[in-house]
Amino acid sequence: MTIEWQWLSTHTDDLWALSLDHLSTAIPAVLLGLLIALPLAVVAHRIRPLRGVLLGLSNIMFTVPSLALFVILLPITGLTRTTAITGLTIYTLVVLLRNTVEGLDSVPAKVREASLAMGRGRVGTLLKVELPLALPVIMAGVRVASVMTISLVSVASYIGYGGIGQLFTDGFQRNFPTPVIAGVVLTLLLALAADALLVLVQWLCTPWIRKGARA
Amino acid sequence: MIDLLSQLAAWLTSSGQWAGPEGIAQRLLEHVQYSFLSTIVAALIALPIGLFIGHTGRGAFFAINISGFGRALPTVGVVTLVFLASGLSMTPVYVSLIALAIPVIVTNTYAGMIAIEADTKDAARGMGMTGLQSLWRVEIPLAAPLIMTGLRLAAVQVISTATIAAYVSFGGLGRYIFDGLAQRDLTQVLGGAVLVAGLAVTVDLILAGVNRVLFRHRLT
Amino acid sequence: MQNGKVVSMIRFDSVSKRFPNGTTAVDDLSVEFSEGGITVLVGSSGCGKTTTLRMINRLVDPTAGTITLGGRDVRDLPAARLRRGIGYVIQQAGLFPHRTVLDNIATVPTLLGWGRRKARARAAELLEVVGLPADAGKRYPNQLSGGQQQRVGVARALAADPPVLLMDEPFGAVDPVVRALLQDELIRLQAELRKTIVFVTHDIDEAVRLGDQIAIFRTGGHMVQCAPPAELLARPADDFVAGFLGSERGLKLLSLVTLAGVPYEPVGSVRSTATVKEARDAAAGRWLLVVSPDGGPAGWLDTGALEGLPGTSAVAGLALAPARGLRDSDSLLSALNETVSSPAGVAVRVDAAGVVTGVTGQDVLHARQRSLT
Numbered sequence: 001m002t003i004e005w006q007w008l009s010t011h012t013d014d015l016w017a018l019s020l021d022h023l024s025t026a027i028p029a030v031l032l033g034l035l036i037a038l039p040l041a042v043v044a045h046r047i048r049p050l051r052g053v054l055l056g057l058s059n060i061m062f063t064v065p066s067l068a069l070f071v072i073l074l075p076i077t078g079l080t081r082t083t084a085i086t087g088l089t090i091y092t093l094v095v096l097l098r099n100t101v102e103g104l105d106s107v108p109a110k111v112r113e114a115s116l117a118m119g120r121g122r123v124g125t126l127l128k129v130e131l132p133l134a135l136p137v138i139m140a141g142v143r144v145a146s147v148m149t150i151s152l153v154s155v156a157s158y159i160g161y162g163g164i165g166q167l168f169t170d171g172f173q174r175n176f177p178t179p180v181i182a183g184v185v186l187t188l189l190l191a192l193a194a195d196a197l198l199v200l201v202q203w204l205c206t207p208w209i210r211k212g213a214r215a
Numbered sequence: 216m217i218d219l220l221s222q223l224a225a226w227l228t229s230s231g232q233w234a235g236p237e238g239i240a241q242r243l244l245e246h247v248q249y250s251f252l253s254t255i256v257a258a259l260i261a262l263p264i265g266l267f268i269g270h271t272g273r274g275a276f277f278a279i280n281i282s283g284f285g286r287a288l289p290t291v292g293v294v295t296l297v298f299l300a301s302g303l304s305m306t307p308v309y310v311s312l313i314a315l316a317i318p319v320i321v322t323n324t325y326a327g328m329i330a331i332e333a334d335t336k337d338a339a340r341g342m343g344m345t346g347l348q349s350l351w352r353v354e355i356p357l358a359a360p361l362i363m364t365g366l367r368l369a370a371v372q373v374i375s376t377a378t379i380a381a382y383v384s385f386g387g388l389g390r391y392i393f394d395g396l397a398q399r400d401l402t403q404v405l406g407g408a409v410l411v412a413g414l415a416v417t418v419d420l421i422l423a424g425v426n427r428v429l430f431r432h433r434l435t
Numbered sequence: 436m437q438n439g440k441v442v443s444m445i446r447f448d449s450v451s452k453r454f455p456n457g458t459t460a461v462d463d464l465s466v467e468f469s470e471g472g473i474t475v476l477v478g479s480s481g482c483g484k485t486t487t488l489r490m491i492n493r494l495v496d497p498t499a500g501t502i503t504l505g506g507r508d509v510r511d512l513p514a515a516r517l518r519r520g521i522g523y524v525i526q527q528a529g530l531f532p533h534r535t536v537l538d539n540i541a542t543v544p545t546l547l548g549w550g551r552r553k554a555r556a557r558a559a560e561l562l563e564v565v566g567l568p569a570d571a572g573k574r575y576p577n578q579l580s581g582g583q584q585q586r587v588g589v590a591r592a593l594a595a596d597p598p599v600l601l602m603d604e605p606f607g608a609v610d611p612v613v614r615a616l617l618q619d620e621l622i623r624l625q626a627e628l629r630k631t632i633v634f635v636t637h638d639i640d641e642a643v644r645l646g647d648q649i650a651i652f653r654t655g656g657h658m659v660q661c662a663p664p665a666e667l668l669a670r671p672a673d674d675f676v677a678g679f680l681g682s683e684r685g686l687k688l689l690s691l692v693t694l695a696g697v698p699y700e701p702v703g704s705v706r707s708t709a710t711v712k713e714a715r716d717a718a719a720g721r722w723l724l725v726v727s728p729d730g731g732p733a734g735w736l737d738t739g740a741l742e743g744l745p746g747t748s749a750v751a752g753l754a755l756a757p758a759r760g761l762r763d764s765d766s767l768l769s770a771l772n773e774t775v776s777s778p779a780g781v782a783v784r785v786d787a788a789g790v791v792t793g794v795t796g797q798d799v800l801h802a803r804q805r806s807l808t
Contacts, residue, residue: 115542168292187287
């Protein structure tokens with residue numbers, strides 16, 4: 001199996017466009033997932049019996065094969081990017097929900113109590129103390145979810161929004177490996193870049209951990 | 216929606232659907248076979264790697280990051296690539312499923328190994344155990360719950376991904392999804408999805424139960 | 436609560452707390468915690484002392500009875516408002532790890548809407564009050580040692596100058612040396628601030644050291660006795676209290692009772708500038724007290740050593756056994772200790788200026804000791 005470099009050099013514009021298309025499915029999916037996971041996680045964290053239900057449900061959704069999920073969504077949202085984003089969002093929930101709940105669990109009871117005892121309300125304590133302290137664990141979840149989503153977008157090429165995934169279909173149909181290799185490498189690169197960016201964001205957002213080493 | 220659900224129920228319960236070489240029972244069996252074989256082979260490769268890294272501490276960076284790599288690897292791309300390289304056989308399916316499972320098992324095995332307290336390992340050495348004895352009698356038993364968790368996660372992922380066997384025209388429950396897609400038969404796609412999810416959840420519960428029974432005396 | 440006089444007496448009226456699982460944490464508690472003093476709640480774990488504390492700032496609500504703060508039911512105010520007026524210090528400080536030390540201290544002022552600049556200025560001021568260097572303010576809590584973190588915890592509780600401080604085993608997580616240091620610091624601060632402090636500990640020594648009043652709790656949430664430490668040590672209500680106070684109860688008591696009012700008798704002495712002859716004339720027994728020019732005790736002179744010395748030679752330069760002057764504020768225990776360690780068998784008494792007034796013998800001290808119980 002050889003790579004035809006010629007093909008690559010004549011298709012850089014396409015690769016770039018496909019990557020952008022790929023990200024415009026992946027990024028909204030993760031953001032939407034986070035938007036849904038945060039309030040759900042707070043509920044799951046506060047109300048014990050709901051925790052098992054919510055986490056269990058997201059676990060079950062995760063086991064539904066991704067292609068099937070897209071197809072099942074078709075009658076509801078049609079052949080649109082919304083279908084791709086919705087499907088991927090459902091997959092991110094399994095990681096984001098679990099990590100956010102675990103992040104909230106990891107906040108020491110003493111710190112939470114100190115905040116309440118100083119006269120901060122429950123909402124204030126959640127926003128100013130609990131969520132910031134849960135941030136490292138939540139961000140770990142966002143990283144996993146982002147990498148996973150970027151890799152999964154390809155599956156949505158069946159409904160026309162697969163981004164880089166089109167290269168796989170293309171190569172498969174023409175029995176031509178070069179675009180497939182390019183697609184795999186490009187997916188890995190996007191995932192790596194997203195992960196690195198998120199590590200940087202987290203580093204910037206958590207100065208207390210950066211400087212945490214005892215002086 | 217209600218309509219679809221009743222069709223689904225009819226599809227799942229009709230006796231004709233279950234029997235025969237194209238029946239659900241047969242597809243289920245194939246699916247279990249692909250998944251089981253892939254997970255076992257992945258475990259045979261991944262466990263020694265995870266144990267080695269955890270025991271010696273060498274290659275920790277690899278152990279931590281390989282799961283990220285595994286997640287980033289697009290399964291459809293890998294299947295297509297191996298298919299183009301090796302032709303029509305089960306090889307592309309097994310290669311991509313094994314590639315999917317290995318990172319999860321390595322990372323969890325490693326995590327289980329490094330979670331062991333240094334004091335415990337010191338005590339093992341202090342009592343005169345060799346490195347291998349400490350690994351075998353102390354470290355592996357202590358890491359076992361997390362190793363099992365890794366196997367469980369890997370199995371579930373493999374089961375829900377094993378539908379790709381149908382993508383390269385083999386069997387398994389993925390058949391219903393791909394055939395349904397080709398025939399624009401939503402009931403069949405949904406039926407396939409429900410069966411895969413059901414199988415994955417069942418295996419997950421069974422392995423969780425095994426884990427609980429094996430390690431019920433542990434606090435973790 | 437403000438207008439001039441701060442009213443901050445805490446009063447429990449038949450307060451009980453039963454948890455949903457059926458355990459009784461506090462059982463029919465009626466007690467007053469005096470204003471401007473330190474009340475220490477002490478007892479073994481699970482005795483309800485922490486629950487009692489937490490009911491004051493409503494982290495726990497009682498199932499029966501009322502708690503008033505300065506005559507007002509604590510339930511009259513919304514919990515958050517109430518808590519902003521009560522300082523709270525807990526073990527390992529409960530600092531916010533994601534905020535700098537300065538921001539941690541400024542928490543309550545910020546909640547009270549002081550404005551950022553004023554809150555931070557106040558926080559910087561408090562760093563000094565609790566004995567932390569100014570540059571600690573920019574750090575994060577886990578960059579500080581355990582003792583320093585605990586100081587930040589105290590500073591944070593004091594930030595809005597609340598009349599009441601609740602302290603839940605605040606020094607439980609630091610080593611004994613640092614703990615003693617922090618206790619001294621608290622005593623020093625309290626002498627200035629006169630807060631109403633409720634302090635929970637399981638360490639009876641800490642209780643005796645800090646408390647103006649000690650409340651002893653027994654498992655099941657009963658308060659067995661509430662009294663000033665000296666009274667508690669002298670007259671424990673029952674065997675449980677006596678047992679809790681430990682076998683060294685007598686010594687603890689002696690360390691608490693001062694020499695005020697304990698009589699002394701005059702003592703023969705010479706100035707350190709005197710001659711040997713003057714010393715011989717003044718001597719009544721073997722040991723003669725030498726007084727330094729400022730009037731304080733210089734030491735005990737062994738008159739036996741004067742034998743054979745010329746009468747005109749100076750006392751200065753002769754070997755003296757040490758003598759420590761004891762003020763009225765010193766403890767009975769230190770006086771007894773002095774009678775044992777000094778060769779003359781008596782404790783030298785001095786006035787507030789440190790000038791020798793006389794001596795007290797063991798028999799007098801023992802009489803005082805017996806009068807306590």
